[in-house]
Amino acid sequence: MKKMIINRLGLLIFVVFGVTLISFLLSHVIPGDPARMMVGQRANEETLQQVRQQLGLDQPLLIQYETYMKGILSGDLGTSIRTQKPVIDDLEAFFPATMELAIIAFIFALVIGIPLGVLAAVKKNSFWDHASRIFSIGGVSTPVFWSGLVIILIFYGYLNWFPANGRLDMNIHPPTHITGLYIVDSLLSGDMVALKSSLHHILLPAIVLSYAQLAVITRQVRASMLEIMEQEYIRTAIANGIHGPFLFFRYALRNALIPTITVVGISFGSLLGGAVVTETIFGWPGMGKYVVDSIAYLDFPAMMGFTLLIAVGYVIINLIVDLTYYVLDPQIKG
């Protein structure tokens, strides 16, 4: 077990190094003229030269990479062209909103996806199975920006049941800053007004964001449940008179969840991709909206800082997922 963790950590360092190498290539080598990218299209030749010198773009690539790595290691991701603030500060400010949305969406995906997958497997080839199949194929085929628009049109445009912009009503003050997650903060500080408003605001974007992941999780749970139900120990359990939900959840699901966890890690990555679009549609003030706003300004440091941060976060999440996998499956322990 210990050896495995050390191995994985070694791999983590290597992959993080690779990620910085790719984002270096993306920001310094692939664009024809990175200085032009960084100052924008309207800058004159003089500022351009100045920026080139300032950023060391006249230096050999290896030296540029060294400077770039030194910056990253000291937490410097450059300065945003749009906000004129250090990218790392911007990302820090927008990080909690994205995390809150992603966590709630993830909870939805698990809480709905797992029982739905079990249902589909238990009632294989029944109406429920087909319905869950159509539902999940819909999930992986619906562009997030479109499902977001349709939901806004119905629940905000026609019914006016839910707001479609921001994290809180305009006239409500954010709860005292503790974690930056409004739901948690308002619970901790007992601010029920803010809690109600933030729950009200997060519901639609979280549903939209969770749909695709929900679909993937449902399919995976169904497939592994079907495989597990064929196993000898389940047959023995049935022969011993165990049946119904107790059999499915206590006996089968526990083992069926192990392969699901691997899928969960990957789906968290696409959740982050989906968050970019969902935040834009719902005016959710998170990192995703920040980066999309940056695209319009060709704000390169902001975009690359975000990419780097997300990639490193994704690598760490996958590491955690792998570790849980080893913890949960006693056969691999050792």
Place this chain on the structure above:
Amino acid sequence: METPLQTEMSRPKPITPVRPFWYKLKQNQMTWIGLGILGVIVLCSLIAPILTPYNPTQVDISQKFLGPSLHHWFGTDEVGRDILTRILYGARISLGVGITVIIMASIIGILIGTISGYFGGVIDVIIMRIMDMVMAFPTLILAMALAAALGPSLQNAMLAIAIVKIPVYVRLARGESLVLREKLFVKSAQSFGINPWRIIGKHIVPNSVSPVIIQATLDVGDAILMIATLGFLGLGAQPPTPEWGAMISIGWKYLLDYWWYPTFPGLFLFLSAGSLNLIGDGIRDILDPKTGR
């Protein structure tokens, strides 16, 4: 006295064995629904000039924001272009680009993967570690960053998506060629001193194609959604190209007043990706007994 050839020819024909693939495909209604929807969309986009009297890029301000009617089934946009016409012409772009991207990614993936698996050693280690690095990024986010670095255009968005899709195919093809290089027919080809590139081209690549094709079928729908997403974010096709994502990108600002503008291109995006996923899902079910259909 018959010649051996005549004997051969006069024998009764063997009973055609039931081909499991076609038999199962016939049973799989979902796949047929998918093929049907996709077929209609493809056909309509091909004969679009016959189906619609309008031009997809012709501006006519006097006709702007007309709601769905008999003349304009899906309404018109902010400069008076017929939305149905733009959707039909846009299908050529969205579907064409989705398929092209996956073909590009899978061909490059097969080549790199078979080389990596066949030669092994240092080449294999280097190639696979580079693939690990690319796979460390969430796909959509890497595609966004790549498209932004290359500069926003449809070609660059295609290139970006192809690049992020390559590692999956490399892994598949490598896995196959690791098995194949130990097979007797490859060993005997080697013992004849045949050039390794010729072995890869003649023996390894053709034999590792099938899992790649299954993966590719499953990926086309995803590629179409990614192209549209990049278009929506302003990193793909640029206006006035009637690409679905780019249409929604402009249309969603008018959502509450002119609901039809972003809704219909999105519906077609959903139908295309959905039908491709139904087809892909069906093919996988048929070829992979584990999913239990």
